[in-house]
Amino acid sequence: MMAAGAALLVQASGAYAADYNWRYVGVINAAHDYAKIMIEGFERVEERTDGALHIEYVSYGETPYKATDSLTLIRDGLVEMTEWIPAYNASTYPLLAGPELPFVMAELEDAAGFQEATLKAWSTPTISEYKQSIIDEHGAVSLSTQFYDPINIWFTDEVTGIEGMKGKKVRAFSPVQADFLTSAGASPVNIAAAEAYTGLQRGVIDGVITGAGAVVSFKWNEVLTSGFTTNLTLLSFDMVAAEAKLNELPDEVRAVLVEEMGNVEAEIRELMPKAYEQKIAELKEEGLTITNPSPELYGEFHRIAVEDVFPAWAEQAGPQAEEILSDFGIELN
Known part of the structure; x- marks a missing residue:
């Protein structure tokens, strides 16, 4: 897994202009708060790379594909980047359901506490190694992990x-x-x-x-x-990219993408508890x-x-x- 580096700005030389046009296929539509954060992240990537990498956000409803097949789409080279919801593949990989079993918490947690507890469960060696093996076998790389509201x-x-x-x-x-x-x-x-x-x-x-x-x-x-x-x-999702497509990017462009997706991860995790309370209200x-x-x-x-x-x-x-x-x-x- 590539670690996010220090802030990088690709100079406006035009060296990579319009060289890479990707699509990100998401489960939610563009009106969702999370989609807006992702789109803003993609726009920052394009700006910071002087247009070298353009990522278009589309929802699964706008494509002939199904969200349940997200990793397969990556493996088969049909999309460059997509949203993977492990729960959608729990029939094939039942261990993935573990951190998201219904009512697994002994007591009702607020959204912030629930997020921390679920993140801890996903981070334990047993489940994190299992999850990583599935991502690896599909030729994918996870750039961020977030949670939808409860x-x-x-x-x-x-x-x-x-x-x-x-x-x-x-x-x-x-x-x-x-x-x-x-x-x-x-x-x-x-x-x-x-x-x-x-x-x-x-x-x-x-x-x-x-x-x-x-x-x-x-x-x-x-x-x-x-x-x-x-x-x-608490439903988790990963923003995953095809490893082969990532490796095609110039180092500077790839570093910007990795860093900005880390920023998207932080923004969504911070937003989730607040957005949940707001939507319920x-x-x-x-x-x-x-x-x-x-x-x-x-x-x-x-x-x-x-x-x-x-x-x-x-x-x-x-x-x-x-x-x-x-x-x-x-x-x-």
Whole structure:
């Protein structure tokens, strides 16, 4: 992994002008706060390299590709840079789900504390080495790691307790989320984010598992009525680039890119807790019923996860799974 160096400015000699035109394919649309930070970072790269490296931001919805295939796209040379969400590949690499298991924290954390705890889990040798091996085998390099705001559960009608979840059809995007919903009495549904709005409108689904930022950016708040601020999980994502494409860049250009993506990482990590609280406040003002779980309700969510979700995941993920759970103070019976 290349380390970010000191600030470098490629002189305005025009030596590299327009030599490298990349696309960054992101999961979120350009209206999302995170996308704006990324785009500003790409603009700084272009300015500091005198136009040598131009990176265009596009969302997966504007391409024929799927976010679940992000590392494959890098490996096959179809994109230069993209957003990789490990949770999207947890079916293929189940150990990746470990740091983002639903309700893995024993108590409800605020967003800032949740981010620190999740980052620590990703940094442990077991999971960090496993994650790096997957990135390496796809010929990719991670330039930054960030977190979306805490993932919550949202519904088209008013749901304020676990009883209200029973029978609801809810969009999930990972196997462990689906297992949790089933154990809580709901029915998990696999539906693309682009189809969720009409799905919620027409009753194909009754709810979604997602963050408040996504609710606003996808305009799902127009068809949702309530939500649990449960901190079900904290979704991480990496900005990854094709190693071969990175190596094609002149040293000075590559150093600027690495440094600026480090700046993007820091900006997004600082923004996340603040943006989360702001989005929740906005949704409350719009009239959504937001339930902050009591210790007892959160404890019930945690119990369901520990008893019904984690054992099945650990069996599938292999012997290293228990090491990851122990990092959270969880011992399976």
